Structures are given as C-alpha cells and as structure tokens.
Amino acid sequence: MAEEKxxxxxxQVTVEMIEKAAQDGVRVVFSRAETTKPCPIGxxxxxxxxxxxxxxxxPLPKGKEETPEEKKKRTGVCGATAETIAARNFLRKIAAxxxxxxxxxxxxxxxxxxxxxxxxxxxxxxxxxKLLQLALDLGxxxxxxxxxxxxxxxxxxxxxxxxKQEGELLFLKRAxxxxxxxxxxxxxxxxxxxxxxxxxxxRTHMGVDQDYQNLLKQGARAALAxxxxxxxxxxxxxxxxxxxxxxxxxxINLGVLKPDEVxxxxxxxxxxxxxxxxxxxxxxxxxAYAKSKGAKGINLAGMCCTxxxxxxRHGVPIAGNFLQQELAIVTGAxxxxxxxxxxxxxxxxxxxxxxxxxIITTDHRAKMEGATHMEFxxxxxxxxxxxxxxxxxxxxxxxxxxxxIPDNRTGLIAGFSHETINYLLGGVFRASxxxxxxxxxxxxxxxxxxxxxxxxxxxxxxxxxxIMVKELIKNDVLVLQTGCAAMACAKAGLLVxxxxxxxxxxxxxxxxxxxxxPPVLHLGACIDNSRILIAATAMVKDGGLGDxxxxxPAAGAAPEWMSEKAISIGQYFVSSGVFTVFGxxxxxxxxxxxxxxxxxxxxxxxxxxxxFEPDPIKAAKLMIEQIDKKRKALGIDKARERVLYDMEMRxxxxxx
Amino acid sequence: xxxKVEEKSAPGRDKVEVLGATFEExxxxxxxxAGKWRQKLGTRxxxxxxxxxxxxxWYSKEWFGSEKRKNPA
Ligand code: SF4
Numbered sequence: 001m002a003e004e005k006x007x008x009x010x011x012q013v014t015v016e017m018i019e020k021a022a023q024d025g026v027r028v029v030f031s032r033a034e035t036t037k038p039c040p041i042g043x044x045x046x047x048x049x050x051x052x053x054x055x056x057x058x059p060l061p062k063g064k065e066e067t068p069e070e071k072k073k074r075t076g077v078c079g080a081t082a083e084t085i086a087a088r089n090f091l092r093k094i095a096a097x098x099x100x101x102x103x104x105x106x107x108x109x110x111x112x113x114x115x116x117x118x119x120x121x122x123x124x125x126x127x128x129x130k131l132l133q134l135a136l137d138l139g140x141x142x143x144x145x146x147x148x149x150x151x152x153x154x155x156x157x158x159x160x161x162x163x164k165q166e167g168e169l170l171f172l173k174r175a176x177x178x179x180x181x182x183x184x185x186x187x188x189x190x191x192x193x194x195x196x197x198x199x200x201x202x203r204t205h206m207g208v209d210q211d212y213q214n215l216l217k218q219g220a221r222a223a224l225a226x227x228x229x230x231x232x233x234x235x236x237x238x239x240x241x242x243x244x245x246x247x248x249x250x251x252i253n254l255g256v257l258k259p260d261e262v263x264x265x266x267x268x269x270x271x272x273x274x275x276x277x278x279x280x281x282x283x284x285x286x287x288a289y290a291k292s293k294g295a296k297g298i299n300l301a302g303m304c305c306t307x308x309x310x311x312x313r314h315g316v317p318i319a320g321n322f323l324q325q326e327l328a329i330v331t332g333a334x335x336x337x338x339x340x341x342x343x344x345x346x347x348x349x350x351x352x353x354x355x356x357x358x359i360i361t362t363d364h365r366a367k368m369e370g371a372t373h374m375e376f377x378x379x380x381x382x383x384x385x386x387x388x389x390x391x392x393x394x395x396x397x398x399x400x401x402x403x404x405i406p407d408n409r410t411g412l413i414a415g416f417s418h419e420t421i422n423y424l425l426g427g428v429f430r431a432s433x434x435x436x437x438x439x440x441x442x443x444x445x446x447x448x449x450x451x452x453x454x455x456x457x458x459x460x461x462x463x464x465x466x467i468m469v470k471e472l473i474k475n476d477v478l479v480l481q482t483g484c485a486a487m488a489c490a491k492a493g494l495l496v497x498x499x500x501x502x503x504x505x506x507x508x509x510x511x512x513x514x515x516x517x518p519p520v521l522h523l524g525a526c527i528d529n530s531r532i533l534i535a536a537t538a539m540v541k542d543g544g545l546g547d548x549x550x551x552x553p554a555a556g557a558a559p560e561w562m563s564e565k566a567i568s569i570g571q572y573f574v575s576s577g578v579f580t581v582f583g584x585x586x587x588x589x590x591x592x593x594x595x596x597x598x599x600x601x602x603x604x605x606x607x608x609x610x611x612f613e614p615d616p617i618k619a620a621k622l623m624i625e626q627i628d629k630k631r632k633a634l635g636i637d638k639a640r641e642r643v644l645y646d647m648e649m650r651x652x653x654x655x656x
Numbered sequence: 657x658x659x660k661v662e663e664k665s666a667p668g669r670d671k672v673e674v675l676g677a678t679f680e681e682x683x684x685x686x687x688x689x690a691g692k693w694r695q696k697l698g699t700r701x702x703x704x705x706x707x708x709x710x711x712x713x714w715y716s717k718e719w720f721g722s723e724k725r726k727n728p729a
Contacts, residue, residue, distance in 0.1 A: 127694065132707060431706070538713050540723075
C-alpha cells in the first residue's frame with residue numbers, strides 16, 4: 001500500500017475548491033477518503049467473497065516470513081489457496097474492465113448501424129477515409145457502393161465480434177505477425193468479446209478454475225478482447241462517425257467555467273450524446289433562450305473521458321479529471337452535469353443537493369437515485385440533446401450567490417491519433433513513422449512511453465502523473481497519453497510544443513521542435529489506448545526496431561490507477577509485449593506466486609510483464625531501464641553514446 | 657501553390673535563380689481549420705491511394721518493412 005499522502009493535490013485549483021467544499025460543509029471524495037480507509041486485506045487481493053461460506057480473508061502475514069505450515073493453512077473454508085483467491089480477484093477485475101470497454105464498443109456499433117441505415121439521421125459518416133480503411137481491414141467490398149452501404153456491412157461484421165464463439169477477433173490481424181503467433185502459441189487469441197468475459201466470470205465462480213496460471217491465462221485472453229476488440233472497435237467507429245482527431249488547441253481546468261453563462265458539464269465515456277450537445281449548444285434559438293433567462297450564452301465543458309472525446313474532435317474545453325468531478329459542482333456555477341456511463345461518483349448527487357446543480361443521467365444502464373433521468377435516444381439525438389440543454393438553461397436563475405470559479409486554466413494541444421502522428425511525421429505524400437524510428441535508432445529519442453489511467457484519492461492528485469512524465473521526457477522518452485493522466489499533464493503545461501524546450505532532454509526537444517509537436521502527445525480517452533497499440537504496431541512494421549511489439553524500446557504506466565478498466569488495459573498491454581508499471585497499490589500482493597507470475601513469468605510467455613512501484617521517479621527509472629534493455633537487444637544502445645567526429649578528429653585518428 | 661523564386665549569387669557564375677521556401681512562413685493560427693489535414697483528401701480514389709501509401713504498413717504489398725515474409729503468419 002502506498003504511504004499516506006501529505007497533500008491532496010498538486011493542482012492549486014483543486015486545493016482551492018477542496019477548501020471551498022470544507023467551508024460550505026460539503027463532503028467530497030477527498031473528505032470521505034479521510035474517514036473511510038481502504039481495507040488492507042481486500043487491497044492485496046486476499047479476500048474472497050464469491051460464496052456464502054465466506055467471505056474468507058487470507059492475508060499475507062506482515063513483518064515476518066511465512067512458514068510452509070502457515071502457508072498451508074492460509075486458505076478459505078473451501079480450501080482455496082491465497083493464489084487462487086488473488087488470481088480470481090485479478091481476473092474478475094479484468095473481466096469487469098473488458099466488459100465496460102466492450103459494452104461501450106457495442107453501443108457505438110449500434111449507433112453506427114442506426115446511422116448507416118438512416119435510422120439516426122443526425123449521425124452521419126464523417127470520415128470516409130477511416131470507413132474505407134475499415135472496409136479494407138474487414139475485407140468488405142468498396143467498389144462504387146455508397147458510404148452507408150459499406151458502413152452497414154462494417155457494422156454488421158463488427159457487431160458479430162461480440163457474440164462470436166469461435167475463431168479469432170478480426171482486429172488481431174492488425175498486430176505484428178510475430179505477436180499474432182505468440183498469442184496463438186499461448187492459446188490466448190480471443191474468440192469473441194463477450195465469450196471471454198463470460199468465461200472469465202464462469203471460471204471465477206466457486207469451485208471452477210483453481211490453477212492460478214490458468215486463471216491468469218484467461219486474464220490475458222479477456223484483456224486482449226478489450227484492447228484489440230471492444231476498445232478498438234469503439235475508437236474506430238467513433239472516428240468514422242465523428243471524425244478522426246487532428247491537432248486542436250483548447251484549455252483545461254475549472255477556470256473554463258464561465259460566471260455569466262449557463263455551464264453544462266458532460267461527464268462519462270460514450271461520445272454520442274456529447275457530440276450532439278456540442279453541436280446543439282451553438283443553436284441560435286437555444287442561445288437566445290439562455291439569454292432570456294439572464295445568461296450570456298451556453299458554455300459546454302467536459303469531464304473525464306467524454307471530455308477527451310469532444311476535446312479531440314471539437315476543442316471543447318475540459319473542466320477537469322476524475323477527482324475534480326464533485327469540485328466542479330462546488331464552484332456553484334454548474335447548472336447541469338450530464339452523465340452517461342463509467343467513473344461517475346455516486347457522491348455527485350449529494351454534492352449537487354448543496355447547490356442548484358442538476359445531475360442528469362442519460363443511459364438506462366446507469367441511473368442514480370436522486371438524479372433526473374433524461375434518456376438519450378440515438379434515433380432522436382438532437383431532440384434529446386435540446387431537452388437536456390433546455391433543462392440546464394431553466395436552472396440558471398436558481399444559481400445562488402455562492403459562486404467561486406478559480407481563475408485558472410491551462411492551454412493544451414490534443415488530437416494526436418495514430419493517423420495524425422503518421423501524417424505529421426511524413427506529410428500527405430509519404431506519411432510515415434520512419435522519422436520516429438530513425439530518431440529512436442540514432443538515439444535522439446530514447447524510447448516511447450504510454451502513461452495513462454485514472455486519478456486515485458489515496459495518492460496526491462495528479463502528482464505521480466506529472467512527476468513521472470517530467471522524468472521521462474527529461475530522459476528523452478516521448479510520452480503518449482490518454483484519459484485522466486493526459487489531463488493531469490495538460491494542467492501542468494506539458495501538452496504544448498513549448499514544453500519541449502522547458503522540460504525535455506536535448507534529443508527529444510530537437511525532434512519536437514523540428515516536427516512542431518509537444519513532448520507529450522494526447523491520444524484521447526481511455527478507450528483510445530487502442531490507438532497506442534496501433535501506433536506501436538506501425539513502428540514495428542516500419543522496420544528497424546525488431547519485429548514484435550516486445551522488441552520496441554517502449555514501456556507503459558498507470559501511476560494513479562483506480563478502476564478495473566485500468567487493470568484490463570494494463571493486462572492487454574502486458575499480453576501485447578509491453579512492460580507496464582502501476583502505482584498506488586497492487587491487488588495481488590497477498591500471493592507471492594501470483595505476483596511473481598505477473599511480474600516475471602509473463603515476460604517469458606508474452607515478452608511483457610507487470611511491475612508495481614508507487615514512487616513515480618523510481619517507476620520512471622524502471623521504464624527507462626526497460627527501454628535501455630530493449631535498445632541493447634536491438635543493438636542501438638551505442639547510438640546514444642555516439643561521438644560526432646569532425647574532420648580534424650578523423651585526421652588525428654588516421655594518423656594515430 | 658505559388659512558387660517563390662529567389663536570386664542568389666553562385667560561385668564562378670552571376671546571379672542564379674533558385675526555388676525559395678515552399679512552406680508558409682510564421683506559425684499556424686490556432687483554431688478554425690488549423691490542423692484539419694484529413695480534409696485535404698477529396699475523392700475516394702485519393703483516400704484509397706493515401707491508405708496504400710500513408711498506411712502502407714497494412715494496406716500495401718509494395719513496401720519493405722520488418723515483416724516482409726513469404727508465408728504470412
Ligand atoms: S469460495 Fe472458498 S474462499 Fe471464497 S468465500 Fe467461498 S469458501 Fe471462502
């Protein structure tokens with residue numbers, strides 16, 4: 001368990017709003033965390049509650065070596081060992097995370113099919129090129145067919161990926177050939193997205209799979225069904241429907257809220273509603289309606305991954321990341337917070353009851369007691385969005401005098417999809433990862449790191465993200481980010497090109513300056529970690545850096561993780577060959593064998609492994625060590641130490 | 657695009673005309689159309705062609721990367 005943190009956040013805006021919450025007598029996550037401590041037995045994965053003979057707690061003895069006799073007795077009532085219990089708990093987290101991303105993907109395919117069939121007229125094919133790309137991937141006839149005809153075939157093919165019982169997920173073919181072979185050899189190529197989740201749930205039911213290695217193998221399979229399945233499907237179809245992200249400038253932090261406008265925050269994960277709100281908020285009639293209520297306009301801001309989706313595509317500003325959701329309401333200036341699914345704290349309703357804010361749920365899968373439910377219907381998207389905005393406007397006159405919007409917002413550039421990185425590096429006529437690979441080979445860029453994931457109230461908000469990323473870029477590691485991690489670094493001013501000169505090592509800074517990119521690239525929402533998989537695959541396929549993802553000088557991290565989705569993401573990165581380090585705490589520490597399997601043995605099987613290090617500097621060092629290990633294996637470790645000889649030095653050498 | 661031609665003095669010769677910079681000077685403006693590169697590709701043919709060149713890693717057989725194999729995995 002990570003040590004108790006001293007400060008709540010490194011973000012002054014967050015600190016200011018925590019203080020306001022205390023003054024107003026409002027309980028938020030930061031205050032609740034002081035009174036509700038984490039259960040140490042559950043935290044290490046040593047509590048089993050899957051049957052009514054338990055819950056059984058089998059914690060690892062603290063402060064002493066366990067004798068073999070003691071270890072033998074450390075079982076649940078049914079005889080389940082600490083290994084089985086820890087592995088089952090771990091697999092259940094993966095299953096929940098993969099289910100969340102999978103169900104998101106399924107909803108996107110459903111909306112996509114409605115749009116393709118003309119049944120959701122407000123949604124259209126925005127990115128024909130990505131549509132054609134998927135048609136090529138899936139072997140769908142292009143010819144002279146209309147975009148909608150092609151889209152129907154794509155949607156019908158991809159919806160089957162969820163219920164498929166045999167074979168392999170179609171997007172596995174996008175991975176490097178060697179990686180595909182490894183998955184087949186290990187028997188973890190996922191068959192269908194739902195099947196792997198259901199099998200994981202079955203195998204973790206009382207009295208089924210009781211071999212920790214076999215349980216963790218299914219963990220790899222279910223997680224791959226997330227990264228190369230549910231998540232990838234969501235990303236790709238969202239790009240077709242709403243546009244593939246390209247660089248866009250915006251701003252972040254609670255200072256994006258406006259004192260004289262109707263503030264509407266969109267929070268959650270699936271972008272359909274958010275996209276429609278972004279369009280409808282500019283509607284002259286609604287703006288006039290807002291003015292009739294005394295506001296100067298309608299101000300839309302995002303929160304969590306929904307924020308990333310509309311930031312990447314529309315430049316809509318971000319109010320904050322996960323731990324700031326309640327604090328946005330504490331400003332007293334939010335008329336409505338519209339939520340859909342995932343990472344929505346139930347505490348929001350309680351906080352909102354202290355102000356005038358309306359919490360509006362919009363998805364039948366995610367309702368909240370005390371919130372207003374306004375179902376979002378893809379078929380009548382504009383109508384649904386307009387009703388929600390009107391509800392927010394109607395609430396504007398109820399705003400009290402107790403308003404404090406922190407005067408603080410930071411600029412950022414987002415929108416670095418794989419396609420855009422490829423284009424930026426090579427241009428329209430020869431888009432290419434070659435310049436990136438060349439700069440890795442010549443050592444200007446030491447390697448690439450994905451720093452992703454959540455916030456966690458058990459550690460100082462944003463701190464580990466920012467420290468880790470600064471350490472990485474200082475050491476010439478190019479950082480790719482998604483989710484709340486990207487927002488943390490954006491607030492710290494790392495997502496602008498100027499950050500290269502200020503924080504990056506000389507080599508990385510020179511490349512960033514030449515290409516005109518920040519040293520930290522924002523690739524989108526957590527679902528868009530699939531973009532990192534594709535970018536890494538492009539690096540492999542371009543050549544010169546081995547022939548598998550595990551050959552790349554690359555590493556991953558989630559230093560402030562909290563959700564089960566993060567575990568699923570980590571597991572699909574590790575199973576795809578990437579060294580991945582997590583902070584905060586580690587959920588299998590109750591079993592040394594399970595932890596060793598994840599931290600060591602997985603490397604022999606998959607070329608990637610997990611690590612746990614709560615100290616962000618030490619964690620960054622582990623990543624850099626791993627990157628250097630890969631550089632050495634590729635024979636490019638000398639490039640970083642190279643000396644450039646001028647003519648005089650050459651003459652001296654020849655004379656010697 | 658309009659090409660700019662500059663006059664330069666060359667060793668052993670008089671002035672020669674050379675092609676000037678082909679990039680637009682200054683920094684791109686933030687917002688608006690800035691960064692919207694995908695709109696440069698107009699027709700379906702252009703888009704398919706781009707996929708074969710730009711995304712050749714997956715959609716072209718005419719290139720040599722790390723995975724040129726006789727027998728696909
Ligand atoms: S399955 Fe076994 S270890 Fe788990 S709660 Fe039941 S008896 Fe306890």
